Amino acid sequence: MIEVKDLTKFYQIGDMEVRALDGVSLKINDGEMVSIMGPSGSGKSTLMAILGCLDTPTSGMYWIDGEEVEKMNENQLANLRAHKIGFVFQQFNLLPRTDALENVMLPLVYDGMPSKERIERAKEALEIVGLADRMHHHPNQLSGGQQQRVAIARALVNQPSILLADEPTGNLDSKTGAEIIAIFQKLHRERHQTVVYVTHDAFTARHTERIIHLADGQVKSEEIVAQPLIAAVSAPRETDANKKETAMKQEAVV
Amino acid sequence: MNLLGNIKIALRALRANLLRSSLTVLGIVIGVAAVVALLSIGRGATASITSRVSSLGSNLVTVSAAFRFGPGGAGSSGSSLLYSDYQTIVSTVPNIAIIAPVYQSNETVSSSTRSASYAVMGVTPDYMEVRSYTLGEGRFLNAGDYVANSPVVVLGSQVAADIFDGLPPMGRTLKIGNTDFTVVGVFASSGTSTGTSSGDNVVLIPLSTGYAKVFGSRASENGKSTLSSILISASTADAVDSIISNVELTLRSNHSLGLTDTLPFSVSSQAQALATLSSITGTLTAFLGVIAGISLLVGGIGIMNIELVSVTERTREIGLRKAVGATQRVILTQFLIETMTLAVMGGALGIALGWAIAAVVTLLGLITAKVTIDVVLLAFFSAALIGLFFGIYPAYQASKLRPIVALRYE
Numbered sequence: 001m002i003e004v005k006d007l008t009k010f011y012q013i014g015d016m017e018v019r020a021l022d023g024v025s026l027k028i029n030d031g032e033m034v035s036i037m038g039p040s041g042s043g044k045s046t047l048m049a050i051l052g053c054l055d056t057p058t059s060g061m062y063w064i065d066g067e068e069v070e071k072m073n074e075n076q077l078a079n080l081r082a083h084k085i086g087f088v089f090q091q092f093n094l095l096p097r098t099d100a101l102e103n104v105m106l107p108l109v110y111d112g113m114p115s116k117e118r119i120e121r122a123k124e125a126l127e128i129v130g131l132a133d134r135m136h137h138h139p140n141q142l143s144g145g146q147q148q149r150v151a152i153a154r155a156l157v158n159q160p161s162i163l164l165a166d167e168p169t170g171n172l173d174s175k176t177g178a179e180i181i182a183i184f185q186k187l188h189r190e191r192h193q194t195v196v197y198v199t200h201d202a203f204t205a206r207h208t209e210r211i212i213h214l215a216d217g218q219v220k221s222e223e224i225v226a227q228p229l230i231a232a233v234s235a236p237r238e239t240d241a242n243k244k245e246t247a248m249k250q251e252a253v254v
Numbered sequence: 255m256n257l258l259g260n261i262k263i264a265l266r267a268l269r270a271n272l273l274r275s276s277l278t279v280l281g282i283v284i285g286v287a288a289v290v291a292l293l294s295i296g297r298g299a300t301a302s303i304t305s306r307v308s309s310l311g312s313n314l315v316t317v318s319a320a321f322r323f324g325p326g327g328a329g330s331s332g333s334s335l336l337y338s339d340y341q342t343i344v345s346t347v348p349n350i351a352i353i354a355p356v357y358q359s360n361e362t363v364s365s366s367t368r369s370a371s372y373a374v375m376g377v378t379p380d381y382m383e384v385r386s387y388t389l390g391e392g393r394f395l396n397a398g399d400y401v402a403n404s405p406v407v408v409l410g411s412q413v414a415a416d417i418f419d420g421l422p423p424m425g426r427t428l429k430i431g432n433t434d435f436t437v438v439g440v441f442a443s444s445g446t447s448t449g450t451s452s453g454d455n456v457v458l459i460p461l462s463t464g465y466a467k468v469f470g471s472r473a474s475e476n477g478k479s480t481l482s483s484i485l486i487s488a489s490t491a492d493a494v495d496s497i498i499s500n501v502e503l504t505l506r507s508n509h510s511l512g513l514t515d516t517l518p519f520s521v522s523s524q525a526q527a528l529a530t531l532s533s534i535t536g537t538l539t540a541f542l543g544v545i546a547g548i549s550l551l552v553g554g555i556g557i558m559n560i561e562l563v564s565v566t567e568r569t570r571e572i573g574l575r576k577a578v579g580a581t582q583r584v585i586l587t588q589f590l591i592e593t594m595t596l597a598v599m600g601g602a603l604g605i606a607l608g609w610a611i612a613a614v615v616t617l618l619g620l621i622t623a624k625v626t627i628d629v630v631l632l633a634f635f636s637a638a639l640i641g642l643f644f645g646i647y648p649a650y651q652a653s654k655l656r657p658i659v660a661l662r663y664e
Binding site for chain 1: 259262263266270271567570571574575576577578579580581582583584656657658659661
C-alpha cells in the first residue's frame with residue numbers, strides 16, 4: 001500500500017518557480033489497479049518518479065507499506081527500488097547490446113542472488129510477458145512492444161509490491177499498446193499485482209478500476225470505473241514487416 | 255553485493271561495449287608502448303655510450319694538445335706536446351701503471367688494389383694494454399720493432415677487410431705514405447663498430463718508425479719530436495687526481511709556464527669524460543622522455559575522448575541501474591573494476607608492444623635498448639591513472655544524480 005500526503009515538487013527555472021506538484025495526497029491499496037491521468041504538464045510524470053523513488057519531493061510525506069520514505073537515506077532508497085518497486089518507463093530504458101534475459105536479470109544482480117536462481121526467475125518473468133522465445137535477443141532485435149514487455153518482465157522479476165508505469169504505451173501504436181495493457185490486467189487479475197500507470201489517454205485509463213485526474217500539479221478528481229475495459233488478450237503475432245515498422249518508430253533507448 | 259558479482263557486472267558491461275572497450279585499451283596501449291620503447295631506447299643509448307667510454311680503460315688519464323684557433327694556433331712555439339714531455343712524466347710522476355705516447359696523423363694507406371686515407375697512429379708496445387684491445391691474429395708491436403724502427407703495422411679488423419678486399423691480411427704489404435709496411439697483427443672485431451674509439455678502424459705502427467719514415471717534419475718542432483696525446487693508466491683509481499695535477503705541473507715546468515698561465519694542453523680523466531657524456535645522454539633521455547610523455551598524453555586524450563563521448567549513454571545506464579536498485583557504491587565499484595580491467599589489459603599489451611619495439615630496435619643493431627622495471631612501472635601507472643580518472647570521474651558524477659535526472663540526461 002502506498003500513501004502520499006501534501007506532496008510538492010518545485011523547480012526553479014531562471015526566475016520562475018515551476019510547481020510541478022502542488023499538494024498531492026492520494027492512497028493506493030494493495031491489489032488495486034489505478035491510472036493517473038492528465039494533460040501534459042499536469043505533473044503526472046513527476047508524481048510517478050517520486051512514487052518510484054527515482055526523485056525526491058520538495059515537501060510532503062510518503063509511505064510505502066507503512067515505511068516513511070522521505071526519511072530514508074540513499075542505501076535504503078536503493079533497497080526500496082530493488083525490492084518494493086517495479087518501474088516501467090515510456091522509453092523502455094533497456095541496456096543496449098545486452099540480451100533480454102540479462103536485462104531482466106539486472107535487478108536480481110544487485111540483490112546478490114545466485115546466478116542459477118537469477119536465470120530461473122528471469123525466465124519465469126519473460127514467460128509471464130510472453131517472450132520466453134526471445135530471451136537471447138538484444139533490444140535492437142526486438143520491436144517496441146517486445147522491448148516494453150522485456151521492461152515489464154524486468155520490473156516484475158523482484159516480485160515488487162507495486163508496479164509503476166510511466167506512459168507505458170506512449171511510444172507504441174494502439175494495437176501494441178493494448179497488448180501491454182493486457183499484460184498489466186493479467187498481472188492484476190491472476191497475481192493480484194498492484195498496478196499504477198500514467199496515461200494522457202482516456203481510453204487507456206478506462207482499463208483500470210480507478211482513475212486519478214491530475215491537473216496543474218493537483219488532484220482534480222477521482223473516478224471509480226464501474227466496468228473497466230478489457231484489453232485484447234491475445235493479439236495476433238507480429239509479422240516481420242510490421243515488426244520492422246514499429247522498430248523504426250521507437251526511439252533510442254538508454 | 256560481493257566482489258565477484260561486481261567483477262562479473264563489470265566484465266559483462268565491457269563485453270557489451272566491445273568497441274568502446276577496445277578503443278580505450280588502444281589508447282592506453284599506445285601511450286604505454288611509446289613510453290616503454292622510447293625510454294628503453296634512451297637508456298640503451300646512454301648505457302652503450304657510457305660502456306664504450308668505460309671500455310677505453312678505467313683509471314685512464316688523457317693528455318692532449320688543446321685545440322687552438324687563430325694566428326699562433328696549433329704548431330706555434332711552445333704549444334705542442336713533446337716526446338720529451340712524455341719522458342719527463344715517466345720519470346717524475348708517481349703511481350703510473352702504464353703510459354703510452356701517441357702521434358696521430360692522417361695518411362694515405364694503400365694496398366695493391368685499394369687506397370684510402372686513415373688516421374695512422376704511431377704508438378709504443380704499451381698502447382694495446384692501455385686501450386684494452388684484443389688481438390684477433392698475429393702479434394702486437396713489440397720492443398724489438400720499436401728499437402729497430404721496423405716497418406710493421408697492426409690493423410683494426412675493419413681496415414684489414416677494406417684495404418685487402420677481404421683477403422687474409424696477415425703478412426701482406428701495404429704502403430703508408432711511401433713506405434712499405436708488413437701486417438703483423440689484426441685486432442679482433444669489437445662487434446659494435448661505430449665511432450673511432452673502437453679498435454676496428456685503427457692503423458698502428460711503431461712510434462719510432464713513424465718519426466723516421468712516415469710523419470716527417472710535421473712531427474717535429476724546433477727539432478724536437480711532438481705527440482698528439484699521451485695515455486696514462488693510473489695504478490689505482492684514487493691516484494687519478496694526483497696524476498692529473500702532477501702531469502699539469504710537469505708540463506708547466508717543461509714549457510716554462512707560470513701557475514696562472516693558460517695550459518695549452520688538456521689533461522683529463524675518464525671520470526670527467528664520463529660526467530660530460532652522461533650529461534649529454536641525460537639530455538637525450540629527457541628528450542625522448544618528453545616525446546614519450548606527449549604520446550602518453552595523446553593516448554590519455556584518446557581515452558578521455560572515448561569516455562566523454564560515452565558519458566551520455568553511461569549516465570543513462572547508471573540512472574537505470576540505480577532505478578532497479580543499485581547503490582552508489584556498487585556503481586562506483588563496477589566502474590572502478592571496468593576501468594582497472596581496461597588499464598591492466600592496455601598496460602600489459604602496451605608493455606609487450608613497447609618491449610617488442612625495443613627488441614626490434616636492438617635486433618636491427620641500431621641501439622641496444624634496455625627495458626628497465628622503473629620505466630615499465632612509470633608507463634603503466636601513468637596510463638592507468640589517466641584511464642582511471644577519466645573512467646571514474648564521469649561515473650562518480652552520474653552516480654550522485656537522482657535516478658530520474660540521470661535517466662533523462664541528454
